[in-house]
Amino acid sequence: MADQDRGSDDPRLAAIARHALHDEELVTAFAAGDVEDPADLERARAFVERCSMCHDLQRDLVAIRAVTRASGTAAQRAQTHAAPRDFRLSAEDAARLRPGSPAARLGVRPGWRARLSAGVAAFGRPVGAAMATFGVAGLLVGSLALGGVPLASMGGAAASTAAPAGVDANSEVPEASLYRGSYGPLETAKDVGIAGGQSGGGGTTAPLLLFGGSIALLVVGIGLIVVARRDVGPISAQRGN
Amino acid sequence: MEDLRPTTVNDDPVQRRDLLLLDRAREGDLDAFNDLVVVYQDLLYALVVRMVPDRDQASDAVQEAFFSAYRKMDGFRGGSVRSWLSRIAINAAMDAQRLKKRRPADPYPELEDDTWQPPADPSADPVTTSLTAERHRAINRALAQITDDQRTAIVLYDVEGYDYAEIAELTGVSVGTVKSRIHRGRLAMRGLLSDRMDLFRG
Numbered sequence: 001m002a003d004q005d006r007g008s009d010d011p012r013l014a015a016i017a018r019h020a021l022h023d024e025e026l027v028t029a030f031a032a033g034d035v036e037d038p039a040d041l042e043r044a045r046a047f048v049e050r051c052s053m054c055h056d057l058q059r060d061l062v063a064i065r066a067v068t069r070a071s072g073t074a075a076q077r078a079q080t081h082a083a084p085r086d087f088r089l090s091a092e093d094a095a096r097l098r099p100g101s102p103a104a105r106l107g108v109r110p111g112w113r114a115r116l117s118a119g120v121a122a123f124g125r126p127v128g129a130a131m132a133t134f135g136v137a138g139l140l141v142g143s144l145a146l147g148g149v150p151l152a153s154m155g156g157a158a159a160s161t162a163a164p165a166g167v168d169a170n171s172e173v174p175e176a177s178l179y180r181g182s183y184g185p186l187e188t189a190k191d192v193g194i195a196g197g198q199s200g201g202g203g204t205t206a207p208l209l210l211f212g213g214s215i216a217l218l219v220v221g222i223g224l225i226v227v228a229r230r231d232v233g234p235i236s237a238q239r240g241n
Numbered sequence: 242m243e244d245l246r247p248t249t250v251n252d253d254p255v256q257r258r259d260l261l262l263l264d265r266a267r268e269g270d271l272d273a274f275n276d277l278v279v280v281y282q283d284l285l286y287a288l289v290v291r292m293v294p295d296r297d298q299a300s301d302a303v304q305e306a307f308f309s310a311y312r313k314m315d316g317f318r319g320g321s322v323r324s325w326l327s328r329i330a331i332n333a334a335m336d337a338q339r340l341k342k343r344r345p346a347d348p349y350p351e352l353e354d355d356t357w358q359p360p361a362d363p364s365a366d367p368v369t370t371s372l373t374a375e376r377h378r379a380i381n382r383a384l385a386q387i388t389d390d391q392r393t394a395i396v397l398y399d400v401e402g403y404d405y406a407e408i409a410e411l412t413g414v415s416v417g418t419v420k421s422r423i424h425r426g427r428l429a430m431r432g433l434l435s436d437r438m439d440l441f442r443g
Contacts, residue, residue, distance in 0.1 A: 028424040060431050063441035067376045068384070068399045068430075074288035074327075083286035085300050087307050088275040097312045 019053040027054050031061040124228025131221030138214025145207035259322035267314055274314070278307055281323065285330040291396045292334040294385040298341065299334070306333035331397070331411055338389035372440070379437050383430040391426030394419050 023043075029035045030044035047054040089097070259280075265273035285306060290299040306329045317325055365373070384392055393412065397403040398419075409416045434441070 024428060025421075025424055028428050029420070032420075032424060032427070034420055034424070057431065060434075060438050060441065061427050063438075064380070064383075064427055064430055064434065065399060067380050067441060068395065071377050071380055071400060073401055074284055074291070077287035078283035081283070081287060083282045083300070083303065084296060085304075087282045087300075087304050088278045089271060089307065089311055091271060093308065094271045094274075094311065097308055 015051070015053060019051055022047050022051055022054055024054075024057060027057050028061055031058045032065070120224065120228050124224045128221045128224030128228060131217045131224065133221070135214045135216070135218025135221055138210055138217060142207050142211030142214055146211060256321060256323075263314060263317060263322055266311075274311055277322065277326075281326050282307075284323075285326060288327060288401070289330050289334040289337075291384070291400065292331070292389070292393050293337045293341075294381075294392075298337050302333040302337040303330060305336070306330040309333060328411060331393075335389075335393065335412065338393070341389070376440050379434055379440060380430070383433040386433055387426050387429045391422045391429060394422040395426045395430075398423055 026035065026040060026044045027047055030041070030048065035041045035044050048058050049055070259277065262273045262277045266277065282303065286299060286303050289302050289306070290296065293299045293302055306326070309332075310326055310329050313329070384395065387395075390412075394408055397408045397411070398405070403411070405416045405419050408419045412419065414422075431438075
């Protein structure tokens with residue numbers, strides 16, 4: 001029984017083996033009528049006439065081509081099927097695509113709001129972050145000063161603006177005074193007076209101003225960051241698609 | 242079969258209208274250009290979606306085609322506006338295919354464009370009509386699975402009626418390469434349809 005099955009398969013297997021040696025691309029070109037070389041034409045004709053699988057291949061390719069050709073041109077499809085979106089250009093698109101065009105010059109010159117918005121979108125985040133950083137630093141310095149730690153003890157030019165309250169400019173101050181800047185010890189309260197007096201004798205006013213300014217910087221900085229994030233939305237959202 | 246290929250300008254009122262709109266668009270009239278968009282957007286989408294069988298990508302390609310046409314309209318050298326737009330759309334579709342090649346992880350969803358069927362012959366019986374529809378579905382599915390180059394060549398040659406030389410010019414390859422892409426594409430389609438060839442043999 002097994003021998004009988006094998007015997008019935010043998011011609012088919014032999015045909016498959018023979019077909020494997022045939023040039024299917026040549027048969028495909030022959031089916032399309034694209035074989036020009038006479039020798040190739042003769043070879044293709046022989047394949048199709050003598051090999052049942054090449055014959056089937058040619059017949060199938062012709063059928064596939066016929067159905068493909070009848071599958072509807074773009075013009076036929078367009079008559080019954082609309083595009084899924086409206087592709088008309090907006091004035092902004094036109095200005096972007098042809099910046100020097102009359103449409104761009106006449107129609108869509110950006111107003112101050114658009115320019116401001118673009119500026120905020122471009123620089124809002126870095127500028128806002130810098131402002132917020134300065135605000136936080138100012139708050140720290142201001143709170144230290146208000147908390148009773150004299151600014152002079154922290155050294156630097158800030159010392160001159162931070163003479164503490166209650167210091168009598170005419171009184172003697174010990175050499176190891178707290179009012180000792182990085183430029184060396186101040187010998188007398190007179191010296192301190194000079195140093196403090198240059199700030200206009202602010203007392204607690206300077207730290208308060210610093211504190212208030214820092215809060216303002218922080219708020220504006222955070223606000224800028226938030227606004228900039230809002231302005232930089234996804235492109236699809238901006239285009240309204 | 243309506244022909245998208247270039248034609249000479251004649252007294253065709255459609256061509257005259259298109260040229261008038263394009264002239265006005267070139268003078269800065271955006272509404273005139275948008276009138277052209279309205280006239281041709283369905284056609285260009287139908288053309289591109291066969292080459293890029295993903296609706297969203299096809300839409301993006303058509304939008305890019307209109308952007309490109311607006312940018313390049315000063316370079317229009319006469320002839321058929323429709324053919325000019327079709328060529329720009331074909332180029333945009335090929336750009337979309339190249340973009341897709343760079344992101345092969347997202348294959349085309351199978352059979353995106355399955356809705357259109359050729360108008361049924363009123364005299365045909367329901368079985369024939371159903372068979373025809375099934376054949377077209379199978380062809381569309383196979384077309385969506387062959388390579389982009391093969392699909393482009395087959396769509397332009399078999400469906401839209403361009404000749405080998407025009408396709409070679411449009412796609413920037415030799416006529417021999419175009420033929421080879423078409424033959425290999427058909428061979429690949431036959432392989433994909435091997436278990437359904439009875440549909441086509443009847």
